[in-house]
Amino acid sequence: MPPDGNDVLHLTDPRTGESAGAMPCTPLSEVPALVNRARAAGRLWRARPLDERKAAMEKLAAAFLARGKDIVRVLGDEIGKPAGEAWTSEVVTTSELVPAWLEMIDDELDPVEVPLNPINYPMKSVQVVPEALGVIGLIMPWNYPVNLPLRTIIPALLAGNAVVFKPSELSPRCGALLAEIFAASLPADLVVTVIGGPEQGAAVIEAGVDKVIFTGSEAGGRKVAAHAASKLVPSACELGSKDAAIVLHDCNLDRTVAGIAWGAFHNAGQDCASVERIYVDRRIHDTFVERLVAAASALRVGTDLGPLVDARALAKVHAQVTEAVARGARVLCGGEPVGTGFYYPATVLVDVPPECALMREETFGPVVPVAAFDNEDQAVELANDSAYGLCVSVWSKDHARASALAARIECGVSFVNNCCFTGPMGGAAWGGRKHSGFGATGSRWALAGLVHPRTVVVDKSFQAKEMWWYPYTPALATMAEGLVEIGRSGGAKITGLRLAVSGLLGRWKV
Numbered sequence: 001m002p003p004d005g006n007d008v009l010h011l012t013d014p015r016t017g018e019s020a021g022a023m024p025c026t027p028l029s030e031v032p033a034l035v036n037r038a039r040a041a042g043r044l045w046r047a048r049p050l051d052e053r054k055a056a057m058e059k060l061a062a063a064f065l066a067r068g069k070d071i072v073r074v075l076g077d078e079i080g081k082p083a084g085e086a087w088t089s090e091v092v093t094t095s096e097l098v099p100a101w102l103e104m105i106d107d108e109l110d111p112v113e114v115p116l117n118p119i120n121y122p123m124k125s126v127q128v129v130p131e132a133l134g135v136i137g138l139i140m141p142w143n144y145p146v147n148l149p150l151r152t153i154i155p156a157l158l159a160g161n162a163v164v165f166k167p168s169e170l171s172p173r174c175g176a177l178l179a180e181i182f183a184a185s186l187p188a189d190l191v192v193t194v195i196g197g198p199e200q201g202a203a204v205i206e207a208g209v210d211k212v213i214f215t216g217s218e219a220g221g222r223k224v225a226a227h228a229a230s231k232l233v234p235s236a237c238e239l240g241s242k243d244a245a246i247v248l249h250d251c252n253l254d255r256t257v258a259g260i261a262w263g264a265f266h267n268a269g270q271d272c273a274s275v276e277r278i279y280v281d282r283r284i285h286d287t288f289v290e291r292l293v294a295a296a297s298a299l300r301v302g303t304d305l306g307p308l309v310d311a312r313a314l315a316k317v318h319a320q321v322t323e324a325v326a327r328g329a330r331v332l333c334g335g336e337p338v339g340t341g342f343y344y345p346a347t348v349l350v351d352v353p354p355e356c357a358l359m360r361e362e363t364f365g366p367v368v369p370v371a372a373f374d375n376e377d378q379a380v381e382l383a384n385d386s387a388y389g390l391c392v393s394v395w396s397k398d399h400a401r402a403s404a405l406a407a408r409i410e411c412g413v414s415f416v417n418n419c420c421f422t423g424p425m426g427g428a429a430w431g432g433r434k435h436s437g438f439g440a441t442g443s444r445w446a447l448a449g450l451v452h453p454r455t456v457v458v459d460k461s462f463q464a465k466e467m468w469w470y471p472y473t474p475a476l477a478t479m480a481e482g483l484v485e486i487g488r489s490g491g492a493k494i495t496g497l498r499l500a501v502s503g504l505l506g507r508w509k510v
């Protein structure tokens with residue numbers, strides 16, 4: 001539920017639809033002071049050697065893993081995540097983040113020497129040194145409330161930043177549990193947690209953080225990016241999508257059906273990278289659909305398939321299905337809410353008109369439409385016919401052909417014979433194109449967004465003046481012309497040398 005007058009979050013257990021108590025919000029008036037405390041902690045933190053920061057990350061990783069069972073329990077209680085999924089997608093994936101970043105961080109934070117032409121720039125060194133931005137404002141969604149914040153917090157801290165973390169109003173208890181883990185393993189105030197809804201998120205931006213990293217809906221991203229831009233604060237936005245799977249006729253059908261069923265239905269379809277549209281070679285369309293419907297129908301609601309997060313999400317998903325059916329789509333399995341709470345069964349549809357919301361907007365539920373294509377160009381056109389572009393998966397035994405096809409899809413991540421799973425990785429870049437957002441998490445490209453590249457110049461020259469300083473005499477022009485002639489491909493080198501030397505002598509005389 002949204003915040004009530006900014007004071008308290010009323011929580012609902014999505015498995016039953018019953019009240020799960022309330023949690024106080026961080027008062028808006030306290031947010032600026034919290035940001036200042038993080039800023040002060042960050043200054044001390046970045047003065048510590050990288051090895052100390054690395055050791056602190058190992059302590060954080062140990063504290064995190066020691067709370068593995070608590071994390072899984074809270075994920076179940078708060079957003080209904082099945083235990084197996086909570087362990088694999090939140091605990092195991094997150095446990096790999098610290099080792100991955102420790103492996104990369106020295107190289108990524110190393111100063112980069114700028115190669116200089118010693119004739120034009122004698123006795124000088126120029127380096128680009130990555131340095132911390134300051135305070136990173138992290139505004140997060142509820143669907144992976146543990147891994148998503150940590151995939152940014154770990155590299156942000158290693159780079160010397162402090163973080164102000166605003167978990168979703170739908171997963172504040174996961175946020176509070178992470179805050180306990182930070183308190184047990186990190187210097188005070190290095191990661192500050194702000195509990196609440198959009199108002200608290202806006203207050204974090206307003207308080208003057210140095211960068212905003214937002215993961216959430218397209219609508220939220222537009223507001224956050226505009227707000228940050230109005231304060232000249234840079235932002236990165238990881239948003240939703242409508243990802244396509246393309247099934248070629250030579251695929252390994254068993255693996256393809258199992259993989260796409262998981263891609264479409266894990267986390268009850270509430271994954272930014274869920275398979276939300278399937279395009280299948282017409283020659284195997286009917287067989288594929290029959291097998292997918294069997295796989296979807298076998299999923300056990302409550303065990304394999306958790307609930308949707310709240311009543312609003314359930315209504316939105318069902319409205320998309322209802323609209324598609326009203327326009328002529330056929331539901332082959334699922335299609336109606338089940339049980340108590342906010343459960344929706346795995347649902348497969350065919351004959352969904354392309355203009356339906358189910359084909360164009362993010363569904364964020366366990367629902368997937370299937371359509372046929374006749375040739376690869378048509379498959380590419382269908383997959384690219386979307387405002388979004390996070391991932392694509394292409395399924396075929398011909399890996400080269402599938403890779404070439406995937407490369408034609410306008411998106412940030414492409415998979416051949418797999419889907420979705422690289423988002424939590426420290427080493428792989430994750431980020432969308434088009435309305436799926438901008439920026440990256442994971443890899444050196446994520447780190448580049450968490451540092452400022454400071455250029456540092458040191459001049460050891462004993463000369464009184466540089467050649468380009470005053471006075472601007474004719475000798476200066478002669479010397480510069482000579483240098484250009486020497487460097488120019490096909491230039492008259494002897495003439496150039498003569499001009500450069502005579503210009504130089506002229507400068508010396510001055």
Ligand code: NAD
Binds near residue numbers: 200
């Ligand atoms: P949301 O946009 O409703 O909220 C996300 C966060 O932003 C919450 O903490 C919310 O309180 C805050 N917020 C919302 N409006 C704000 C505003 N105007 N100012 C400041 N803060 C604001 O999204 P959600 O429902 O929590 O998450 C689901 C969405 O996230 C889906 O669209 C999903 O695809 C996307 N997502 C993307 C990725 C990715 O890596 N691309 C990963 C996970 C989820």
